[in-house]
Amino acid sequence: MEDAVSENAGAQAPLLVAIDGPAGSGKSSVSRAAAERLGFGILDTGAAYRALAWAALETGTDLDDPAAVEGLMNLWAYDITLQGEQRVTVGLVGASPIDVTPAIREHSVSGQVSRVSKHPAVRERLNAMFLDIVAGSGLPGVVIEGRDITTVVAPDAPVRILMTASPEIRATRRAGELPGMTHAQVLADIEARDAKDALVVDFLNPAPGVTLVDTSDLDFEQSVQAVIDIVRAVQGAAEKS
Numbered sequence: 001m002e003d004a005v006s007e008n009a010g011a012q013a014p015l016l017v018a019i020d021g022p023a024g025s026g027k028s029s030v031s032r033a034a035a036e037r038l039g040f041g042i043l044d045t046g047a048a049y050r051a052l053a054w055a056a057l058e059t060g061t062d063l064d065d066p067a068a069v070e071g072l073m074n075l076w077a078y079d080i081t082l083q084g085e086q087r088v089t090v091g092l093v094g095a096s097p098i099d100v101t102p103a104i105r106e107h108s109v110s111g112q113v114s115r116v117s118k119h120p121a122v123r124e125r126l127n128a129m130f131l132d133i134v135a136g137s138g139l140p141g142v143v144i145e146g147r148d149i150t151t152v153v154a155p156d157a158p159v160r161i162l163m164t165a166s167p168e169i170r171a172t173r174r175a176g177e178l179p180g181m182t183h184a185q186v187l188a189d190i191e192a193r194d195a196k197d198a199l200v201v202d203f204l205n206p207a208p209g210v211t212l213v214d215t216s217d218l219d220f221e222q223s224v225q226a227v228i229d230i231v232r233a234v235q236g237a238a239e240k241s
C-alpha cells in the first residue's frame with residue numbers, strides 16, 4: 001500500500017464522493033453504477049469489515065476482543081479492486097492470498113460483522129487504510145461508501161451523500177436477493193443490524209453539509225442519476241471558481 005501511495009505522490013488527489021447509509025438503501029449498487037458512469041473507482045468499505053470478520057472466524061479469533069482483532073490485523077494483507085468486477089482477497093501470514101469475494105456475503109459472516117466493527121481501534125485502523133487505498137488509486141475520482149464515511153472517514157470530501165430508504169423498502173430489496181428468506185425475516189435482520197450499528201455510528205440522519213438522497217420512492221436508475229447530478233453540480237461549481 002505504501003508503495004502505491006508514493007508512486008502516485010505527484011498525481012492529483014482523486015475527487016472523493018462519500019456515501020453513507022443503512023443496509024439495503026442502495027449504497028453499494030447505486031454507488032457502483034454511478035462510479036462506473038463517472039469513470040471513477042468505487043471503494044466498498046463494508047467489504048473490509050466483512051473480510052476481517054471472515055478472517056477472525058477462520059482463525060478462531062475472538063471477535064469481541066479488540067486486542068485480538070487488532071492482532072489479527074497485524075497479520076493480514078487485504079486487497080480490493082476499485083474498478084470492474086469486485087474481487088476481495090485476504091492473505092494471512094504464511095498462506096497465499098485467498099479470494100473471499102463470495103464468502104464474505106454469506107449469512108454466517110453478515111451476522112457477525114458488527115462484532116468486529118464495534119471496536120473503535122479497529123475502525124480507526126480500517127479508516128486509515130481506506131484513505132491510503134483512495135490516495136494510491138491513481139483515479140480521477142473514487143466513490144467511497146459505508147456507514148460513517150461522510151462524518152468520520154471523509155468529513156471533508158467535496159461530495160457527501162446520505163442514502164436512505166424506509167426499513168420496509170430496504171427489506172423488500174434485500175429479500176429479492178435472498179430467495180430462501182421471507183420478507184419478515186429479512187426485515188427483522190435489517191432492523192437488528194441497524195440497531196447494533198447505530199450504537200457506533202449515526203447513519204440514519206444526515207450530518208450538516210451532507211445531502212440526503214431518500215431512495216424509497218426512486219427506482220434504481222433514478223437513484224443513480226440523483227448521485228451523478230450531485231457530483232456534476234459540485235464539479236461544475238469547482239470549474240467556475
Ligand SMILES: Nc1ncnc2c1ncn2[C@@H]1O[C@H](COP(=O)(O)OP(=O)(O)O)[C@@H](O)[C@H]1O
Nearest residue numbers: 023024025026027028029173215218219220223
Ligand atoms: N432505488 C432502488 N430501487 C430499487 N432497487 C434498488 C434501488 N437501490 C438499490 N436497489 C436494489 O436493492 C438491493 C440492495 O441494494 P444495495 O446496493 O446492496 O444496498 P446497500 O449497499 O445499501 O446495502 C440490490 O438488489 C439493488 O439492486
Ligand SMILES: Nc1ccn([C@@H]2O[C@H](COP(=O)(O)OP(=O)(O)O)[C@@H](O)[C@H]2O)c(=O)n1
Nearest residue numbers: 022023045046047049113114117146147148
Ligand atoms: N464503513 C463501514 C462499513 C461497514 N461497517 C460494518 O460492516 C457491516 C457490513 O457492511 P456492508 O456495507 O457490507 O453491509 P450492507 O449495508 O451492504 O448490508 C455493517 O453492518 C457494519 O457493521 C461499518 O461498521 N462501517
